Amino acid sequence: MMSTQQLFFLICLGSLGIYFIQSGMFESKKSTLAHCLSTEQSKISILTKLLRPNVSCQGAEHLKKFVPYEMDNILERRANEYKQYQLRRKTNADIIIAPANSPLQYPITGFRVAPLKKSLIPGLVLQTQGRGLTNKREVYKVSLSVKSGVLSVEDLLDGDQVEGQGQSELTISSSNLTQLNDLLSRVTYTSTIYHIRTSDLVSFTFGDHKAIFPVMIRRPSVPVLYDPGKDINSQVTIITKTFLRYKELGVLIQSIRKFYPKIKIIVADDSLKPENVSGNNIEHYIMPPAQGWFAGRNLAVSQLTTKYFLWVDDDFEFLNETRIERFVEIMEALPELDVLGGEVSGDQFYFVLEYDEGDENDGGCLRRIREFHQPLPGYDGCFLVDGVVNYFLARTDAVRRVGFDPFLKRVAHTEFFIDGVGKLMVASCKGLSVGHQTHRAEDEYDSYRNQRKSDERRKLAHHFFKNYLNYIEY
Secondary structure: OOOOOOOOOEOOOOOOOOOOOOOOOOOOHHHHHHOOOOOHHHHHHHHHHHOOOOOOOOOOEEHHHHOOOOHHHHHHHHHHHHHHHHHHHOOOOOOEOOOOOOOEEOOOOOEEEOOOOEEEOOOOEEOOOOOOOOOOOOOEEEEEEOOOEEEEEOOOOOOOEEEOOOEOEEEEEEOOHHHHHHHHOOEEEEEOOOOOEEEEEEEEEEOOEEEEEEEEEEOOOOOOOOOOOOOHHHHEEEEEEEOOOHHHHHHHHHHHHHHOOOOOEEEEEOOOOOOOOOOOOEEEEEOOOOOOHHHHHHHHHHOOOOOEEEEOOOOEEOOOOOOHHHHHHHHHHOOOOOEEEEEEOOEOOEEEEEEEEEEOOOEEEEEEEOOOOEEOOOOOOEEEEOEEOOOEEEEHHHHHHHOOOOOOOOOOOHHHHHHHOOOOOEEEEEEEEEEEOOOOOOHHHHHHHOOOHHHHHHHHHHHHHHOOEEEEEO
């Protein structure tokens, strides 16, 4: 699914000499239809509405009923937090509609600058030939303006007709088109407000012609790289979380060592009475009792020093078909992938999360469906999805950016992928197999493992605030 937050859409609408900037959320379908007048603005509203995912919430849980707090207070707090989230993430992208047959040449998809640093604006040219404009004029005059920066022309000479040097509005004039375009090729933009991730808009005009294009202000980030070394042992760490299942953990470790005698294993353990877990290249981290599933995952991930980690449950078992190298081979060939899932005892569980931001006041709608986005090109049995089975290889840096919510203690898996929507590229492949040990009943373990109705209600109320959701179905 493609969202308006991910792309600048360039749309030519005949000879409309207009542009439109999207601000805020869209009107509801009922409101949009009610105001569907024969104006260009209403056409644009309908167009932007159609660009959004159409997710049905019929049959989904209405989350407000699970919130145990005084409603007005929590709604206000949630709304304030969502506004701050939008400001941080700039989720409402600007949509630019370019005028047709314009003599103005400019970087229509925008360009990137560092905050407070001067940068040339690429591609500014005035073209009059073949556009129904007089090629010879007494004076050619163009103007540029910005909101969060200043404009200048580099290496000005005496006689150059430039007004507004070092200001937010710049005017350039010349009786010679070649000279004018030479001056345009030296126009620079400098942001005047320090921000590591924001944007500005440049307005570029000539007579009745007007163009607007974005400037992305980004602080260049410092790379964080992991030395892959020379073999699988330096590329991948195996991590797991255990609780009251030392027998199963022992079987898992023994099976790993059968095929990978030197690979590092990290165990996060929140058992009530911890037992010793030792062995070559095993790191055993003792947690406070019963801290939960995701707290353990966070602890294990925090200790990684390898590019990848393989997540396994403590009751899995490596088989002859369990080859970590195949995971790595695919991830190395497709560096845009962040998570690659396999199959557990033949079960290639995967899903897609349909998400609609919904109404700004009420929150969004999310559904988990048993589908895939599309096949992964070049890899039979592999699919691009949003979530995978609880056995996967992942890039350490990508997962750290999302994290595991320690609020979720007993039953949590889909919730990680909910937090990763739009942040993680996920795939699932058949044939990347691991076994599952035979389940044995354990009353003490099961009393913690099985989710009570009160736990489910708390989790749904958590989604209501944290993920700004109104409805959920999964």
